Amino acid sequence: MDETELRLDGNAVAGILQEMFVPELTAARGRCVGCGEVGEMGAQHLYMYPHAPGAVLRCRFCEGVLAVMVRGGGRVRMALHGLVWLEVPQPAAPA
Amino acid sequence: MRIISRGFRGRRDRTEGGRLPPGQYLVRDFPVLSAGPTPRTKLTDWSFSITGEVDEPKTWTWEQFRSLPTETLTRDIHCVTKWSKLDTAWEGVSVDTLLEGVETAAEYVMAFSDGDYTTNLPLEDLTGGRAWVAFAYDGAPLEPQHGGPARLLVPHLYLWKSAKWVRGLRLMNDDEPGFWETYGYHMYGDPWREQRYSGD
Numbered sequence: 009m010d011e012t013e014l015r016l017d018g019n020a021v022a023g024i025l026q027e028m029f030v031p032e033l034t035a036a037r038g039r040c041v042g043c044g045e046v047g048e049m050g051a052q053h054l055y056m057y058p059h060a061p062g063a064v065l066r067c068r069f070c071e072g073v074l075a076v077m078v079r080g081g082g083r084v085r086m087a088l089h090g091l092v093w094l095e096v097p098q099p100a101a102p103a
Numbered sequence: 104m105r106i107i108s109r110g111f112r113g114r115r116d117r118t119e120g121g122r123l124p125p126g127q128y129l130v131r132d133f134p135v136l137s138a139g140p141t142p143r144t145k146l147t148d149w150s151f152s153i154t155g156e157v158d159e160p161k162t163w164t165w166e167q168f169r170s171l172p173t174e175t176l177t178r179d180i181h182c183v184t185k186w187s188k189l190d191t192a193w194e195g196v197s198v199d200t201l202l203e204g205v206e207t208a209a210e211y212v213m214a215f216s217d218g219d220y221t222t223n224l225p226l227e228d229l230t231g232g233r234a235w236v237a238f239a240y241d242g243a244p245l246e247p248q249h250g251g252p253a254r255l256l257v258p259h260l261y262l263w264k265s266a267k268w269v270r271g272l273r274l275m276n277d278d279e280p281g282f283w284e285t286y287g288y289h290m291y292g293d294p295w296r297e298q299r300y301s302g303d
Contacts (some may be wrong), residue, residue, distance in 0.1 A: 057136045059184040061299060062283055064138045071140050073219075078287040081300030087288045 030096055039092040042072030049074075049094075065090075119189060122179055124294035126264065128185040134186055138282065142217035142268050144249075148297040149252060151236065152271035153201060161201075165252065171196045178258035180265075181294040188212065193256055195237030200230040201272070209274035213281060214255050217268040224257065224264055224273065224279035226259045232260060236269060261292040261299070 030036075032048060034050030041080070045067060056063035061080040066073055074090040088094060119129060146165040153161040163171070170296050175194045176206030183186045212229055215221050218243030228234065237256040238245055261284050282292055291300040297303060 038196060054173070055138055057134070057184055059186075060136065061183060061288065062138070066139060073139070076286045078300075081287065081302055083287070087286055 020066045022060040027099060028094075030098060033094075033096070035095045036094055038074060040070060040072055041090050041092055042067060043070035044092075045069040067087060123187055124181055124188060125297050127181055127185055127294065130186040130188055133249065134182070134184070135217040136182065137217050137218075137267060138220060144217050144252070144268070146224055148246060150203070150270065151253070153205055153274065154271060155213070155273035156207055156276055158206040159272055164210070168196065168200060168236075168239070171200055176235065178256075179289060180258050180262055183201065183288070183292070183299050189296075191258075192241050193235065193237045194239035195223075195235035195253070195256060197232060197242060198234040198236065198272070199232060201236065202230065205212075205274075206272050209276055210214060210274040210276045212272040213268040213275055213279060214264075214269055215271055216266045217270055220266055220268070220282050222255075222264050223275075223284055224260070224265050225278070225291070228260065229272070233257065259293075261289075261294050263288065264292050 022103065036049050037046055038049060039046050041043065043059055047068060049065065051081065052068050053066045054063060062076065063076045064073060065075040065077075075095070076087045079087045116301065123129060151163045151168050173194055174197055175189050175192070177192050179187060179189045180191050207226075210226055212224050212226050213221050224234075225252045234255065234257045236253050238251070240246070240249060245254060247268075250265075250269070253269060255266045255269040257263070278290060280290060284301070287301050288297045289301055289303055292298050
C-alpha cells in the first residue's frame with residue numbers, strides 16, 4: 009500500500025477548515041515567522057487606509073509582515089506567510 | 104410640475120478639465136499611506152543601485168546621487184485609494200540620467216525600497232522623461248512620511264508604483280509581481296484605465 013491509496017480527496021479537509029476559519033479571528037493566536045513571538049491577531053499592528061484595497065498586518069514586536077489582505081475586483085485574497093501557525097480554540101464537542 | 108434637481112444646478116466640473124481619472128476625487132492635502140513603519144535610513148548609510156540584468160551594476164552614495172543633474176517638475180498624482188492631487192511640485196533625478204551608459208536587454212524593472220517594499224514596472228515607463236527619483240517636494244527635502252530621503256516618482260501610474268524610500272532598480276528580462284501585485288493589485292496600474300486589481 010502506498011500513499012496514493014492512503015491519501016484522501018482534498019474536499020475531506022472541509023471540516024478542519026470550518027473549525028479554523030471562524031467568523032471572528034481577532035482572538036486567534038499566531039507565531040511570527042520573523043521573531044517567533046506569539047500574539048493574538050487583534051493585538052498586532054494593522055496598516056490600512058480609507059478606500060485602500062490592501063491591508064498589512066504586522067507583528068507588534070518586530071514589524072514583520074504577518075498577513076496581507078487585498079479586497080477588490082469581487083474577491084478577497086489573504087496571504088498568511090508571515091505566520092508559522094495560527095491557532096483558534098477548538099469548538100467544544102457536542103454533548 | 105416643477106422638478107428641481109439639486110445635483111444639477113451649479114454642478115462642478117468633476118473632471119477638473121479632464122485631469123481627474125475615473126473613480127478619483129480631488130484632495131488639497133497630501134494623504135500619507137504606507138504598508139509598514141517609516142524607515143529612517145541615515146544619509147551616510149543610503150545608496151542607490153541599478154542591479155539585475157545589466158552588464159555592470161551601478162551604485163551611488165547620497166553625495167554622489169545629489170551631484171547628478173536634477174530636474175524640477177509639476178505633475179498630477181493619483182492614488183489607488185481614489186484620491187488625486189493636482190500640480191504637485193517635485194525635484195529629482197530623472198531615471199534616464201541614472202540609466203545613462205547602462206547596457207541591458209531587460210524590459211522590466213523591480214523597484215526596491217527600505218522596509219522590503221517592491222513594485223514592478225515596464226522599463227519603458229521609467230524612461231523617456233516619465234520617471235524620477237525625487238528627493239524634494241514643494242521646495243523642501245522630501246519628508247520621511249512621503250518617502251524621503253528619496254522616492255520613485257512615476258506620475259502616470261497609480262502611486263503605489265512610485266515606491267517610497269526607494270534604494271534601487273533591479274532590471275529583469277521577465278515581468279514579476281512586486282509586493283502589492285503579488286496579492287492582487289494590477290501589474291501595470293494605469294489610473295486612466297482604472298487598473299486597480301489584476302484582471303481590470
